[in-house]
Amino acid sequence: MHRTTQYAIDVIEEKIVAGRSVKLACQRHLDDIKKSKLAPFMYRFDEEKASVIIDYAETLIIGEGEEKQPLILEPFQAFIFGSLHGWVHKETGYKRFRSSYIQIGRQQGKSMLNGVLGTFYGNFDGYNYGQIFCTATKQKQAMIVLNEMIKFIRSDEDLDEMFNIKEYKSEIDCLITNSTITALSRDTNSIDGFRPLLGIVDEFHAHKDNQMYKLLEGGTGNLNECLISVITTAGFDLNSPCYEMYEYCKKILEGVHSNDSRFVYIAELDKDDDIWDSSNWIKANPLTCKIPEGVKRMEDIANTAKEMGGSELRDFMTKRLNTWVQFADNQYMNMEHWKKCESDKTLEDMRGKTAVSGLDLSSGGDLTSLSLVFPYNDDNVRKYFIHSHSFIPKNKVAEHIQSDHAPYDMWIRDELLTITETLGGIKTDYKYIIAYLKKIIEEYDIDLELICYDPHNSSAFLYDLEELGYDSLSIVQSARNLNDATVDFRLEVEAGNVEYDKRNKLLTWSITNAKTVSNSFGEIKIDKDLQTKRIDPVDAIIDAWTQAMQQELDMSQFVTDDYLDKLGW
Numbered sequence: 001m002h003r004t005t006q007y008a009i010d011v012i013e014e015k016i017v018a019g020r021s022v023k024l025a026c027q028r029h030l031d032d033i034k035k036s037k038l039a040p041f042m043y044r045f046d047e048e049k050a051s052v053i054i055d056y057a058e059t060l061i062i063g064e065g066e067e068k069q070p071l072i073l074e075p076f077q078a079f080i081f082g083s084l085h086g087w088v089h090k091e092t093g094y095k096r097f098r099s100s101y102i103q104i105g106r107q108q109g110k111s112m113l114n115g116v117l118g119t120f121y122g123n124f125d126g127y128n129y130g131q132i133f134c135t136a137t138k139q140k141q142a143m144i145v146l147n148e149m150i151k152f153i154r155s156d157e158d159l160d161e162m163f164n165i166k167e168y169k170s171e172i173d174c175l176i177t178n179s180t181i182t183a184l185s186r187d188t189n190s191i192d193g194f195r196p197l198l199g200i201v202d203e204f205h206a207h208k209d210n211q212m213y214k215l216l217e218g219g220t221g222n223l224n225e226c227l228i229s230v231i232t233t234a235g236f237d238l239n240s241p242c243y244e245m246y247e248y249c250k251k252i253l254e255g256v257h258s259n260d261s262r263f264v265y266i267a268e269l270d271k272d273d274d275i276w277d278s279s280n281w282i283k284a285n286p287l288t289c290k291i292p293e294g295v296k297r298m299e300d301i302a303n304t305a306k307e308m309g310g311s312e313l314r315d316f317m318t319k320r321l322n323t324w325v326q327f328a329d330n331q332y333m334n335m336e337h338w339k340k341c342e343s344d345k346t347l348e349d350m351r352g353k354t355a356v357s358g359l360d361l362s363s364g365g366d367l368t369s370l371s372l373v374f375p376y377n378d379d380n381v382r383k384y385f386i387h388s389h390s391f392i393p394k395n396k397v398a399e400h401i402q403s404d405h406a407p408y409d410m411w412i413r414d415e416l417l418t419i420t421e422t423l424g425g426i427k428t429d430y431k432y433i434i435a436y437l438k439k440i441i442e443e444y445d446i447d448l449e450l451i452c453y454d455p456h457n458s459s460a461f462l463y464d465l466e467e468l469g470y471d472s473l474s475i476v477q478s479a480r481n482l483n484d485a486t487v488d489f490r491l492e493v494e495a496g497n498v499e500y501d502k503r504n505k506l507l508t509w510s511i512t513n514a515k516t517v518s519n520s521f522g523e524i525k526i527d528k529d530l531q532t533k534r535i536d537p538v539d540a541i542i543d544a545w546t547q548a549m550q551q552e553l554d555m556s557q558f559v560t561d562d563y564l565d566k567l568g569w
Helices: 003-012 020-035 047-057 075-086 110-123 139-154 211-218 241-254 278-283 292-308 310-320 335-340 394-404 408-413 430-443 462-468 479-494 505-513 536-548 561-567
Strands: 043-045 087-089 099-103 131-135 163-166 171-174 179-184 196-202 227-232 262-266 354-360 368-378 381-393 417-420 447-453 472-474 498-501 515-518 524-527
Touching: 003 020, 003 047, 003 075, 020 043, 020 075, 020 241, 020 262, 047 075, 047 110, 075 087, 075 110, 075 262, 099 241, 110 131, 110 139, 110 163, 110 171, 110 179, 110 196, 110 227, 131 139, 131 211, 139 163, 139 171, 139 179, 139 196, 196 211, 211 227, 227 241, 241 262, 278 292, 292 310, 335 479, 335 505, 354 536, 368 430, 368 536, 381 394, 381 430, 381 505, 381 536, 394 408, 394 417, 408 417, 408 505, 417 430, 430 447, 430 462, 447 462, 447 536, 462 472, 479 498, 479 515, 479 524, 479 536, 505 536, 524 536
Parallel strands: 099 227, 099 262, 131 179, 131 196, 196 227, 354 447, 381 417, 381 498, 447 472
Antiparallel strands: 043 087, 163 171, 171 179, 354 368, 368 381, 515 524
């Protein structure tokens, strides 16, 4: 049995301890081997090609430490390399996987994986004049990957003759193929227009945007074979492009999305695993926790994290257990609870229902947000559906994409955000909001009871609001006035009684940005850490929530035969 397939079998048969995500990756491999016997499936597993990179890796010498020693791959490492290079197109023989996402705990050999890939693609993959890039947010981090290759090269006299190291230029020349390996940081213009045979994106969780990844990926269009390789640990920012990719890749493993050209390997604990149970740690740390000494070192780190809490706990969960954690003492919303509230429902499902609207008005060129909160009954339980939409001046879009590290252009495309073009395109024209609100009220026959607005910046808006003909209410933005709604909204989310359109990434982004601040009485409201962390959509929801949570529902919805039977009537 080939080592790649043997690992997959051993994981599925639980001879090797692994989390659900790794099990799904292994099952995908085994299922695809079965599918490869059938004509419609375009790929097959070539054991000989899989062995080439595995055998190459085990010719390398580890020079770090007291004495040199040969590199011996762990089973999970052989699975990764074998999968990346063994799966090929049946007709062309080209490698199947053009991108990969590997997420694993700290000190589990990420740099080694990069070092093997870089040197192999550089001189031994049969491609001449190739371009290999090691990228990171900082040059120092990019050099860590390059230095791992340099250590392999300098530890082996034969290998050293095949490469020319230029540390002063952060480059390595590959003498057999005339290829180059270059370390790059966020100076993205230097790779724009290039064609990477291999692009390594190291510690992607630290990237504020996906510009570097997209530039690498964009240069591969005309290459028959290439690999954009992301190798990272989990991170702290659930608004990051890495977390978005992580969620997408999880859905590939679950079979929700289909992407035959992306390899995924995510070593993490399962959702209900006890983080203090050392027997679970190997799921995220297959290298460290394979031996008792490694588990003991982890226990020391875990005990410190448990006793100190705070940043030590966050670091232990994120870096050691490879778990994405939006961790802050004043974080407003538990994002796991929020994610469970996502729904396929839209405004169409609220046709004819009663709503309360909330408005958060910008002072100039920032976001202006509108919300509609629909209280309704579902099987005798009070529920809420949220609709959220925002507005931004046309000439401020590009500026905010850069300053906020957020995809405003994509939100415009997805009709979550409307650009306003009047008033010079630099200040939000509130007439757009009135027109939008009037349009959806008429289109969906919404019974709008009240418009709740933040009085700040509202003076120019009140006349237009009165012309709309609906009752309005000024909501003072103090912790005392907003506390009840702020707390109740969070509790209803936690209880699973809130629903929102799962396609509204702008709303989720703002929820993630929201923190809490309190007054001397312990009453809270939401705020943000940075000016670029916008929370306007959430502000608009809470404005509406102050009244929606008190709204009387149509009791006739409760009076059903089943309900009367329960009462014994």
